[in-house]
Amino acid sequence: EVQLVESGGGLVQPGESLRLSCAASGFTMSRYWMYWVRQPPGKGLVWVSRSNKDGSSTTHADSVKGRFTMSRDNAKNTVYLQMNSLRVEDTAVYYCGRGGSWGSIDYWGQGSLITVSS
Amino acid sequence: IVLTQSPGTVSVSPGERATLSCRASQRVSGTHLTWYQQKPGQAPRLLIYSASNRATGIPDRFSGSGSETDFTLIISRLEPEDSAVYYCQHYGSSPEVTFGPGTKVDIK
Numbered sequence: 530e531v532q533l534v535e536s537g538g539g540l541v542q543p544g545e546s547l548r549l550s551c552a553a554s555g556f557t558m559s560r561y562w563m564y565w566v567r568q569p570p571g572k573g574l575v576w577v578s579r580s581n582k583d584g585s586s587t588t589h590a591d592s593v594k595g596r597f598t599m600s601r602d603n604a605k606n607t608v609y610l611q612m613n614s615l616r617v618e619d620t621a622v623y624y625c626g627r628g629g630s631w632g633s634i635d636y637w638g639q640g641s642l643i644t645v646s647s
Numbered sequence: 648i649v650l651t652q653s654p655g656t657v658s659v660s661p662g663e664r665a666t667l668s669c670r671a672s673q674r675v676s677g678t679h680l681t682w683y684q685q686k687p688g689q690a691p692r693l694l695i696y697s698a699s700n701r702a703t704g705i706p707d708r709f710s711g712s713g714s715e716t717d718f719t720l721i722i723s724r725l726e727p728e729d730s731a732v733y734y735c736q737h738y739g740s741s742p743e744v745t746f747g748p749g750t751k752v753d754i755k
Contacts, residue, residue, distance in 0.1 A: 564744070566691075574683075574691065574734055576744035588743050624690055631697045632738020633681040637690035 531555040531636045533625050538641030541615055545645075549610040551625030551638055559583065559603040562628030565610050567621035568640070577623070578610060593619075615645045648672055650735055650747035658753040659725050667720040667750045669735035674715045679738040682711055682720045685749075686731045694733075695720065722752065730754045 537549040551563070565577040578599035580587045587599045593612075601608040608625055622640040629635025649672040659665045669680070677698035683691040693702040695711035698718055708723045722729055735747040 566744075566746075573732075573749045574685075574736075574746040576742065576746065579743060590742055629693060629696060629702075630700075631681075632679040632744070633693055633696040633702075633736070634683075634691075635693045635696075635702065637692070639690055 531627065533627065533636060533638035535623065535625055535638045535641035538623065538643045540644045540646065542647050543615060543617055543645055545615055546611070546613045547615065547643060548612065549623055549625075549641055549643075551608045551610075553606045553608070553627070556627070558601070558606045558608075558627075563599075563601060563608045564626040564628060564634050565599060565608075566624045566626055566634070566637075567619075568624070569618075569621045575621070579628070580608060612643070615643075617645050619643065620645050648675060648737055648739055648741070648745050650737060650745055652733075652735060652747040652750045654750060655748075656751040656753060658755055660755045661725055661727060663725055665722045665725055665729075665752055667722070667733055667752070669713070669718040669720070669747050671716045671718075671737065675737050675739060677714045677718065680711075680713070680718050681736045681738070682709075683734045683736065684729075684731045685734065691734065725752075725754060727754050 532554045584601040596614045598611045625638045626634035627636040651670045680698040682695040685691040699711045732749040
């Protein structure tokens with residue numbers, strides 16, 4: 530059974546840093562692209578980052594470029610999202626997802642809430 | 648690419664059909680058009696990929712179609728469990744991944 534479990538969320542102050550982890554199981558993570566998608570409270574889904582299979586290529590949304598970095602450790606079946614210089618507007622539930630066919634995300638984690646507030 | 652979904656909310660009775668629209672601001676490849684379902688407090692679930700292909704385990708009550716700028720998700724024979732927000736998503740460039748704002752389906 531495919532499972533994605535995020536961890537590392539919590540309450541932080543503006544300007545601080547946080548690292549999210551997503552532990553994958555039930556599949557060989559090195560064979561898949563992986564994504565981070567966030568959802569502000571009461572709002573829609575917003576793409577954050579994408580990593581190719583070996584982590585050699587990552588892309589980030591303009592809103593987080595230069596502040597967030599996605600990485601992965603295929604040996605540990607884990608993807609990460611390093612978030613620096615956090616802003617109030619980064620408050621959201623952060624989901625990791627497995628890349629599926631034709632640009633879809635076929636499996637999602639349960640999400641991790643990050644609240645940025647002073 | 649900007650995706651616009653309509654209506655914002657649709658209210659339908661069990662057994663009826665709901666038609667959800669996703670419109671792209673410019674021509675896109677239907678190959679990279681995806682639909683998700685999200686119920687309150689849950690993660691999104693993949694429904695349809697490549698505009699018309701049902702994901703594993705998705706009942707045939709869900710069907711997708713469309714091309715270029717206009718895509719449609721039809722939910723036939725609505726059941727109470729279909730109450731959710733439905734998002735379309737495109738994979739492309741600038742930005743790489745775009746989601747629509749969602750359509751909420753309420754079951755009367």
